[in-house]
Amino acid sequence: MERMEGPDDAELSRARAGDAEAFRRLVERHARGVFRLAFRMLGNEQDAEDVVQETFLKAWSRLHQFEARSSFGAWLRRIAANCAYDTLRRRKRTPLAAGPWTDDEGGEIDPLQELPSPTPSADRELWGAQLRARLGAALHALSPLERAAFTLRHLEERPIAEIARALGCDDNNAKQSVFRAVRKLRRALSPAFPVTP
Amino acid sequence: MNHPNDDALLVAMWDEPGADAERAHLAGCATCRERVAALRAVLDAAGEDVPERGPDYGAQVWARLAPQLPARPVPVPAPPRRLVSFHRFASFGALAASLLAAFLIGRHTAPLPPPVPVVETQVRERVLLVAVGDHLERSRVLLVEWMNEAEGGAPHGAEELLRTNRLYRASAERGGDADVADVLLELERTLLEIARAPEFGPAERAELQARIERRGTLFKVRVLGEQVRQRQARPAVEAPVQES
Ligand SMILES: [Zn+2]
Numbered sequence: 001m002e003r004m005e006g007p008d009d010a011e012l013s014r015a016r017a018g019d020a021e022a023f024r025r026l027v028e029r030h031a032r033g034v035f036r037l038a039f040r041m042l043g044n045e046q047d048a049e050d051v052v053q054e055t056f057l058k059a060w061s062r063l064h065q066f067e068a069r070s071s072f073g074a075w076l077r078r079i080a081a082n083c084a085y086d087t088l089r090r091r092k093r094t095p096l097a098a099g100p101w102t103d104d105e106g107g108e109i110d111p112l113q114e115l116p117s118p119t120p121s122a123d124r125e126l127w128g129a130q131l132r133a134r135l136g137a138a139l140h141a142l143s144p145l146e147r148a149a150f151t152l153r154h155l156e157e158r159p160i161a162e163i164a165r166a167l168g169c170d171d172n173n174a175k176q177s178v179f180r181a182v183r184k185l186r187r188a189l190s191p192a193f194p195v196t197p
Numbered sequence: 198m199n200h201p202n203d204d205a206l207l208v209a210m211w212d213e214p215g216a217d218a219e220r221a222h223l224a225g226c227a228t229c230r231e232r233v234a235a236l237r238a239v240l241d242a243a244g245e246d247v248p249e250r251g252p253d254y255g256a257q258v259w260a261r262l263a264p265q266l267p268a269r270p271v272p273v274p275a276p277p278r279r280l281v282s283f284h285r286f287a288s289f290g291a292l293a294a295s296l297l298a299a300f301l302i303g304r305h306t307a308p309l310p311p312p313v314p315v316v317e318t319q320v321r322e323r324v325l326l327v328a329v330g331d332h333l334e335r336s337r338v339l340l341v342e343w344m345n346e347a348e349g350g351a352p353h354g355a356e357e358l359l360r361t362n363r364l365y366r367a368s369a370e371r372g373g374d375a376d377v378a379d380v381l382l383e384l385e386r387t388l389l390e391i392a393r394a395p396e397f398g399p400a401e402r403a404e405l406q407a408r409i410e411r412r413g414t415l416f417k418v419r420v421l422g423e424q425v426r427q428r429q430a431r432p433a434v435e436a437p438v439q440e441s
Contacts, residue, residue: 014392017266017437019268020263023266024259024263027255027258027259027262028255028256028258028259029255030255031250031254031255031259032250032254033260034248035250035254035258036250039248040244040247045248046411047411048413050408050411052258053262053265054257054383054412055260056262057262057265057266057382057386060266060267061267061366061370061374061378061382062370062378064370065375086413087411090413091417128376131242132242132246135242135243136395138242139243145212150243153211154240154243155240155243155244159211159213160211160213161213175208178207179204179207182203182207182239182240183203184235185239185243186203186236186239189239189242
């Protein structure tokens with residue numbers, strides 16, 4: 001989400017007084033950032049679009065609770081993270097079942113051998129596709145808290161304290177969840193990304 | 198040399214306090230810098246593939262959002278006079294607001310306006326609780342029926358439930374109870390969508406049903422209704438109630 005603390009202020013005070021037009025400008029300014037966060041947490045466009053709608057709906061009805069201590073963008077992000085976290089918790093998780101890496105004929109390959117080739121090739125594309133598929137499956141298998149905390153820390157680069165507030169847990173819990181998420185992702189992706197001591 | 202473990206390396210990568218030793222170690226250790234690079238590769242891979250949204254995306258979001266926006270809650274609203282069900286509470290409209298919030302989350306001990314005698318307050322609280330419970334149950338039944346029908350116009354009573362819901366939501370918001378307000382907001386949005394459903398073709402209707410399903414609206418309404426019923430069933434323990 002763009003850091004736009006100053007430019008939001010005028011719209012904010014008008015929107016709080018019930019000016020929907022001012023709120024429209026805020027929505028237009030922040031919608032893409034909210035979508036990106038929601039998609040990263042959920043990995044699914046439809047769910048992410050639902051979260052975008054829910055986030056702005058809640059923001060509108062809670063505008064009077066917004067305190068200027070944080071930026072409007074950070075406040076929205078907190079609402080969005082919370083909505084997406086709720087969606088994650090309602091979802092059924094798929095247990096992770098990672099088989100060997102294969103080439104296009106189904107033969108087993110060593111992903112490390114495929115990786116170093118700097119030139120784009122069919123093999124390399126296949127490798128990339130498998131990497132994405134594995135990553136998607138691994139993300140899907142994380143617990144809701146692990147996935148939410150991981151997304152907010154590593155993809156949205158939010159500080160741990162803010163993540164803990166958004167997800168309603170304490171700092172240590174948020175941090176440990178990120179650690180666990182990273183460990184699980186690395187395990188799912190090894191040996192393409194070998195784990196070092 | 199003692200190399201930090203992966204967790205410590207992660208903290209060092211974050212721009213957070215408490216990892217000075219690890220950061221210093223990284224500056225002098227090529228092995229660990231490689232480990233950080235490998236970690237980063239995993240993390241970067243996880244952040245790829247967000248579908249592109251064009252510059253008019255915000256306008257699209259607004260187009261979907263605008264019809265669902267409830268009127269902004271005004272700081273100190275007068276209780277609306279149109280609703281029969283709310284007339285009974287008109288004499289304590291302001292009180293009702295704080296009571297609803299206090300009740301639904303079980304904060305029975307929340308401070309109440311002093312001039313109202315305890316017994317009278319409890320009676321009013323119960324009346325209000327019953328009204329809210331009734332509203333949630335009627336909404337739930339209407340939603341279940343509508344979700345199971347492939348066609349047909351707006352269900353009977355949706356408009357009235359919508360109006361009642363607005364009152365309760367505004368009460369919960371004024372009482373500062375975000376959890377209850379959220380469920381009522383969700384319900385209001387859904388009732389609004391359903392009330393507009395006659396304009397929808399079968400495909401749009403099916404899409405809306407799927408969306409409501411995904412949002413878990415029914416589940417949330419049922420849980421809140423259950424909480425209200427439990428409150429109703431619980432005897433008032435804070436003060437001895439003298440039956441007159
Ligand atoms: Zn080292």
